[in-house]
Amino acid sequence: xxxxxxxxxxxxxxxxxxxxxxxxxxxxxxxxxxxxxxxxxxxxxxxxxxxxxxxxxxxxxxxxxxxxxxxxxxxxxxxxxxxxxxxxxxxxxxxxxxxxxxxxxxxxxxxxxxxxxxxxxxxxxxxxxxxxxxxxxxxxxxxxxxxxxxxxxxxxxxxxxxxxxxxxxxxxxxxxxxxxxxxxxxxxxxxxxxxxxxxxxxxxxxxxxxxxxxxxxxxxxxxxxxxxxxxxxxxxxxxxxxxxxxxxxxxxxxxxxxxxxxxxxxxxxxxxxxxxxxxxxxxxxxxxxxxxxxxxxxxxxxxxxxxxxxxxxxxxxxxxxxxxxxxxxxxxxxxxxxxxxxxxxxxxxx
Numbered sequence: 001x002x003x004x005x006x007x008x009x010x011x012x013x014x015x016x017x018x019x020x021x022x023x024x025x026x027x028x029x030x031x032x033x034x035x036x037x038x039x040x041x042x043x044x045x046x047x048x049x050x051x052x053x054x055x056x057x058x059x060x061x062x063x064x065x066x067x068x069x070x071x072x073x074x075x076x077x078x079x080x081x082x083x084x085x086x087x088x089x090x091x092x093x094x095x096x097x098x099x100x101x102x103x104x105x106x107x108x109x110x111x112x113x114x115x116x117x118x119x120x121x122x123x124x125x126x127x128x129x130x131x132x133x134x135x136x137x138x139x140x141x142x143x144x145x146x147x148x149x150x151x152x153x154x155x156x157x158x159x160x161x162x163x164x165x166x167x168x169x170x171x172x173x174x175x176x177x178x179x180x181x182x183x184x185x186x187x188x189x190x191x192x193x194x195x196x197x198x199x200x201x202x203x204x205x206x207x208x209x210x211x212x213x214x215x216x217x218x219x220x221x222x223x224x225x226x227x228x229x230x231x232x233x234x235x236x237x238x239x240x241x242x243x244x245x246x247x248x249x250x251x252x253x254x255x256x257x258x259x260x261x262x263x264x265x266x267x268x269x270x271x272x273x274x275x276x277x278x279x280x281x282x283x284x285x286x287x288x289x290x291x292x293x294x295x296x297x298x299x300x301x302x303x304x305x306x307x308x309x310x311x312x313x314x315x316x317x318x319x320x321x322x323x324x325x326x327x328x329x330x331x332x333x334x335x336x337x338x339x340x341x342x343x344x345x346x347x348x349x350x
Contacts, residue, residue, distance in 0.1 A: 053306045055313050055347045056111070057322065058084035058098060059339025065098075067114075070311055070347075072324045072336035078114060081107065086128035086141075087344045090153075096346060097138060097153075099126035106140055106151075111348055120156055123149055128212075132173045135195075141168040141182060148182050150198060160198040164191045170212040172220075174235060181220065183210040190222060192238065204238055206231055214261040214270070216285055221261050223272060228256035230272055232288070244272075244283060248293040251277050262303040262312075264327075271312055273300040280314050280323075282330065292330055296323035304345035315342040 053070045060083050067076040081100035088097050095117070096109040106126050108118040125144040131137070131153065138151040141164075148162040148171055162180065165187025172181050173195060180193040183206075190204040190213070207227030214221045219241070220233045232242040246256040257275030263285060264271075270283040274293075280300050282292045297316025300323075304313040312325040315338065322342060324334045 052350050053308075053347050054111075054350050055304055055322070055345050056087070056096065057302075057313075057315065057338050057345045058087055058343050059320075059341060060085060060101075060343050061340035064339045065109075066338050066342075068313075068322065068336055068338075069350075070306055070324075072322070072334040074337070076114065077339070080116075081105070085126070085343045087346050088129045088131045088138075089346050089348060090131055090133060091348070092133070094348070096348075097129050097131060099123075099129050099140060101126050101143065106138070118156065120151060128169055128171050130171050130173055132177050132195075135177050137173075137177075139171045139173060139180060139182075141171050143167055143169070146184075148180075162191070162193050162198060163200070165189050165203075170210070172213045172215060174215060179235070181213055183213060183222065185209045185211055185225065190220075190233075202238055204233060207243075211259045212261050214263055216263055216267045216270070221270065223258040223261050225257045225259060225275065226254075228253045228258070230258060230261065230270075230283075242288055244288055244290065246272070246274055246277070246281055246290070248274075248277065248279055259301055260303040262305055264305060264309045265307070266309070271303055271305070273303050273314060275299055275301065278316075280312070280325070294325060294330065294332065296325075296332065297321050297335060302342065302344045304347045306347050307349065313345050313347065315345055317341055317343070 055068045057066045063082055065078045065080050082102035084098050085101050086099040094111045096111050098107045104124045106120040107116050110117050125142045127141040127143040130139050136153045138153045140149045146164055146166055150160040164182050165184030167186040168182050169185050170183040177195045179195050182191045192201040207224035209225040211223045211225045218235045220235050222231045229243050229245045234241050255277045258272050259275050260273040262271045270285045272281045279293045281290055283290055296314045298318035300314050301317040302315035314323040320340055322336045322338050323332050326333045
C-alpha cells in the first residue's frame with residue numbers, strides 16, 4: 001500500500017506543478033495559483049505520513065532475516081547466522097537484538113543501516129530475548145542449558161545467570177522491572193525472579209508446556225502449548241485467576257498448540273497463535289472471550305503487529321510464509337513468502 005500511495009503522490013505532485021507553472025505565468029489567475037501552492041503543501045505533508053512500516057522475520061533453517069513491507073512485499077533478505085530465533089527491539093535506538101541459537105551468541109543489529117553492530121558471545125543455545133529499556137538489561141533464555149542469562153546491554157557484561165527447569169523458552173519482565181518471568185516448557189513451570197537481586201522468588205505450576213508470556217496491566221498471560229489454553233495469573237499474588245480454552249469447530253484439543261501471545265497497543269485485544277491448528281485467535285482481553293478464529297498457514301507460531309494496530313503478521317513455521325491480517329476487517333489480505341522455518345517477527349517504523 002505505501003508504494004501505491006507514493007506513486008499516487010508523485011503523479012499528483014507532477015500535475016500540480018504543471019498547473020502551478022501555467023497559472024503563475026498568467027497574472028489574471030493568481031488566486032488559482034495560490035490554491036495550487038496550498039495543494040502542493042498538503043501533498044508534501046501527506047507524503048511524509050506515507051512512510052509505513054517494515055516487518056523483519058528471523059528464519060531458523062535458512063539462517064537469515066527477511067524484510068517485508070506492511071503489505072507483504074519483499075524488501076530485503078540478509079544472511080545472518082546459524083538458527084536465528086527470538087528477537088526484541090530497542091525502539092528508541094532503532095536496534096534489534098537477535099538470538100543465534102546454534103552459534104551461541106546474540107547479535108545487536110541496526111534497523112536503519114541493516115548492519116550487525118556487536119556480538120555477545122558465549123551464550124549457549126540462545127532462544128528467546130527480552131529487553132528492559134529502563135534498566136538497560138537484556139534477558140536471554142538458554143534452551144539446552146536450563147538457565148537464563150542477564151546482560152548489561154551497554155557494557156555487554158554478564159550480570160547474572162538464572163537457573164531454570166529444562167528447556168526454558170519465553171522470558172518477560174514486569175513493566176516496573178521488579179520481576180522476571182521465565183517459562184520452562186519441559187518442567188511445566190514459570191520461574192519468578194527478583195528484578196534487582198536476581199534471586200528466585202517462586203515457581204508457578206502451569207498446564208502442559210508453557211511457551212510464551214505477555215503482560216496486561218496486573219495480569220500475566222501464559223500460553224500452554226499442550227494444554228490447548230492460555231492461563232492468566234495475577235502479577236502480584238502469582239495466583240491463577242482464569243484461563244481461556246481454545247476449541248474451534250472441527251479440531252481436536254490436541255491440535256490446539258498455542259505459542260505466541262500478543263496484545264494491541266490498547267491492551268483491549270489479544271492475539272494467540274494456535275500452532276498445529278493453523279489458526280490465530282482474537283480475544284477480547286477485558287471479557288476474556290474469544291471473538292474470532294482466523295485460518296492462516298501451517299503451524300501458526302510467531303506474531304507481530306504494526307504500531308498503528310492495523311495489521312497482524314502471523315508466522316507459519318511449516319509452510320514457510322507469513323499471513324498478513326487486516327485487523328479492521330479481520331480477514332487475511334496476503335500470504336507472503338519468508339525464509340525457511342520462520343520463528344520471530346518484529347515490526348518497526350521505516
